[in-house]
Every structure is written in structure tokens, then in C-alpha cells.
Amino acid sequence: MNLTEIWHYHRPTLAKIYLDTLNAGLVTSTTIFAPRRAGKTSFLLKDLTPAAESAGYIVVYADLWQTKLSPGVSIVRALEQALEPKTAVDSLVAKFNTPIKKLKAKAAVAGTTLEGEIELGDASKKIQTEIALQIDALIEALCKKKPVLLLIDEAQELAKTKEHEAVATALRTAITKNQTRLRVVFTGSSRTQLANVFSNSNAPLYSTGAAIGDFPQLNRDFVEYIAERFEASTQRTLPVEPAWDAFVNLKLQPEPFLIGIVNMMLNPSLTLESAMKTVEENLAHSENHEGAWAALDQTQKALIRMLAQDPSLKPFSKAAITQLRNIIGIESLEATHIQRAMSKLANVVVKSPRDTYEFENEAFAQWVRTLAE
Numbered sequence: 363m364n365l366t367e368i369w370h371y372h373r374p375t376l377a378k379i380y381l382d383t384l385n386a387g388l389v390t391s392t393t394i395f396a397p398r399r400a401g402k403t404s405f406l407l408k409d410l411t412p413a414a415e416s417a418g419y420i421v422v423y424a425d426l427w428q429t430k431l432s433p434g435v436s437i438v439r440a441l442e443q444a445l446e447p448k449t450a451v452d453s454l455v456a457k458f459n460t461p462i463k464k465l466k467a468k469a470a471v472a473g474t475t476l477e478g479e480i481e482l483g484d485a486s487k488k489i490q491t492e493i494a495l496q497i498d499a500l501i502e503a504l505c506k507k508k509p510v511l512l513l514i515d516e517a518q519e520l521a522k523t524k525e526h527e528a529v530a531t532a533l534r535t536a537i538t539k540n541q542t543r544l545r546v547v548f549t550g551s552s553r554t555q556l557a558n559v560f561s562n563s564n565a566p567l568y569s570t571g572a573a574i575g576d577f578p579q580l581n582r583d584f585v586e587y588i589a590e591r592f593e594a595s596t597q598r599t600l601p602v603e604p605a606w607d608a609f610v611n612l613k614l615q616p617e618p619f620l621i622g623i624v625n626m627m628l629n630p631s632l633t634l635e636s637a638m639k640t641v642e643e644n645l646a647h648s649e650n651h652e653g654a655w656a657a658l659d660q661t662q663k664a665l666i667r668m669l670a671q672d673p674s675l676k677p678f679s680k681a682a683i684t685q686l687r688n689i690i691g692i693e694s695l696e697a698t699h700i701q702r703a704m705s706k707l708a709n710v711v712v713k714s715p716r717d718t719y720e721f722e723n724e725a726f727a728q729w730v731r732t733l734a735e
Contacts, residue, residue, distance in 0.1 A: 419508065420510045497529065
């Protein structure tokens with residue numbers, strides 16, 4: 363018995379919608395947006411993947427959050443795994459299969475060893491070019507075997523640096539070359555950063571990801587399903603109406619909601635209200651927006667406010683400096699002060715290759731826009 367599977371709320375109708383859209387031939391890829399903890403990854407792996415495999419696809423899943431310094435490594439490794447022999451007979455055949463040997467020789471450069479090198483800061487043009495060639499060759503080899511569905515999770519990482527854009531360009535080339543056999547689903551948790559990958563006219567995958575669509579949120583049916591599983595597992599009742607209210611309070615995020623349910627299972631005396639309150643407190647503590655805000659000085663706070671409202675802000679321009687002087691009331695504020703403040707904000711905002719500023723945590727940006735006082 364798969365103990366995690368019985369708790370997964372399957373969405374076969376939604377999986378069919380995505381597959382039917384891709385199979386129709388009008389688009390070769392699509393992009394799904396949802397905040398983190400919304401259940402995107404579970405849907406990709408437990409709903410879309412089996413549906414696609416049943417339809418005859420080879421499914422390749424790559425999580426770009428896994429190796430943020432080099433998303434190309436995640437893609438190459440996922441493609442390699444899809445090509446790896448599954449049986450002893452396949453292994454024997456592979457030894458004498460020239461195309462596969464060549465791919466494996468290249469893969470030695472783009473495998474575990476390379477991943478380690480990149481995470482130590484090596485993002486040279488040569489390595490990025492090798493990764494791009496790997497992606498192209500591996501996708502082509504897979505498409506010769508069967509139609510391929512490539513799932514790219516957290517695709518906004520492709521817009522973080524010029525080196526990452528080389529990976530995006532390789533993907534664009536592969537999609538174009540193999541459009542009759544390759545379909546791609548991108549997901550992301552930052553709408554702004556996804557736009558920098560797909561929607562802006564100078565983006566590396568401009569128009570490739572089609573329209574960025576919102577991932578349909580889970581509804582009351584999900585809560586009713588979890589209540590059924592809870593009763594079957596504990597012989598106790600989970601009241602649906604209060605559970606639905608708790609789920610709504612958690613912004614319809616299944617992950618923290620299920621953490622609360624697990625806590626109730628571990629502690630039978632724990633009420634639904636207490637369990638969910640603890641989850642909410644832990645979420646607030648883990649995000650710690652208030653603490654992050656309190657750690658900023660007045661210049662940094664003013665800059666963060668301005669960047670949250672206008673990602674294209676030029677913080678060193680005369681207009682921005684004048685605005686900052688008026689906000690914080692310091693007439694002697696100069697560009698050097700702004701430079702120091704921006705350097706201390708390096709873990710909060712990053713400058714994209716398109717000269718716009720993006721928050722590392724979009725939830726914090728939203729908090730600044732709506733809650734910070």
C-alpha cells in the first residue's frame with residue numbers, strides 16, 4: 363500500500379484538460395502559475411505524469427529549485443534519467459549503441475561532478491555551452507523513442523542570470539526543432555519572474571510558454587476528501603465546515619493544511635482550531651516578514667517600498683534619489699548611500715538581465731505592498 367498516495371487528492375479532469383490542450387497541436391507548451399505550497403508539484407507528479415504516460419509519452423520532470431545556481435544541471439540530469447537503461451538487456455544494448463555512448467560521455471561533464479563545480483560558483487561560458495548542447499542532444503534522443511512531455515518546475519529560475527538564459531535559449535531551440543514530438547509544461551511561483559522568462563518581448567522564451575495561466579485552486583471537495591481519509595485513519599470525525607474555513611484562512615494551500623491534519627492525528631486531544639492556529643503561527647515565523655522588515659534601516663525600507671511598486675525603478679537616478687530624500691527626510695542623501703543600501707539588500711531583491719528588480723520571495727513583496735506600515 364502506498365501510504366502517501368491514499369492521501370493525495372487526484373485531479374484527473376484537470377490533467378486531461380492540460381493534455382488535451384497540448385495534444386490539440388495549437389501550442390507546444392504551456393505555463394502554470396501558483397504560489398508555493400499550492401500543490402503544483404504533487405499535481406505534476408501524481409496526476410499529469412501518469413495520465414501522460416498512459417497516453418504514450420515519456421515524461422521528464424525537472425525541479426529548477428533543486429539546483430538554483432544552475433537550473434541546466436537539473437534539466438540535464440532529468441533527461442539523462444529518462445534515457446538510462448531500465449533492465450540488464452537494455453544496459454547491454456546501450457553499451458554498443460553509439461548515440462547513447464556519446465550522450466553518456468557528455469553527461470559525465472554535465473552530471474554529478476559538474477553539478478558540484480557549478481554550485482561552487484563556476485558558471486563559465488564553456489560549461490553553459492556544454493549544458494545547452496546536452497539539453498539539445500538528450501531531448502532529440504528521447505524524441506526519437508517516443509513523444510516527450512517535459513515538466514519544468516519553478517521555471518522562473520531561468521530568468522535569474524545571463525548564464526541561465528543560455529539554458530532557456532537551448533530549451534527554446536529544442537522545442538522548435540522537436541515540435542512534432544515534444545510538449546512542455548512550465549510552472550512557477552512568481553508571476554513577475556515568469557513574465558521575464560516568457561512574456562516580455564526580449565525574454566529568452568518569449569511566447570514559447572504560451573499564456574501564463576493560473577493553477578486552479580483546490581476547493582471544498584479537497585477538504586471533504588481529507589475529512590474522509592482522516593475518519594478512515596483515526597475513526598474520528600473532522601468537521602468539514604470548520605475545516606473548509608481553516609483551509610480558506612490558509613489561502614487554500616494544501617501543504618500547511620495537511621500539516622495541521624497530521625498534528626491532529628499525532629495528538630488526538632488537539633482541536634482543529636488549535637492545530638491550524640499553530641500552523642499559521644509557524645508559517646508566519648518561517649516567512650518572518652515582520653522580522654525581515656524590522657531589520658532594514660529607513661533608506662532600505664524606502665527602497666523596498668519603491669521597488670515593490672515599480673520593479674523597473676532606477677534607484678541611482680536623480681528622480682529616485684530626490685524621491686528618497688523626500689521620503690526619509692535626508693537632503694544629504696547621495697548615490698553612494700543608495701549603493702550601500704542596495705548592496706545590503708542583495709538577499710532581498712535581485713536585478714534581472716532585463717534591468718528590472720525582482721524579489722527573491724514574492725510573498726514578501728506582496729506583504730510590503732499591502733501590510734508594511
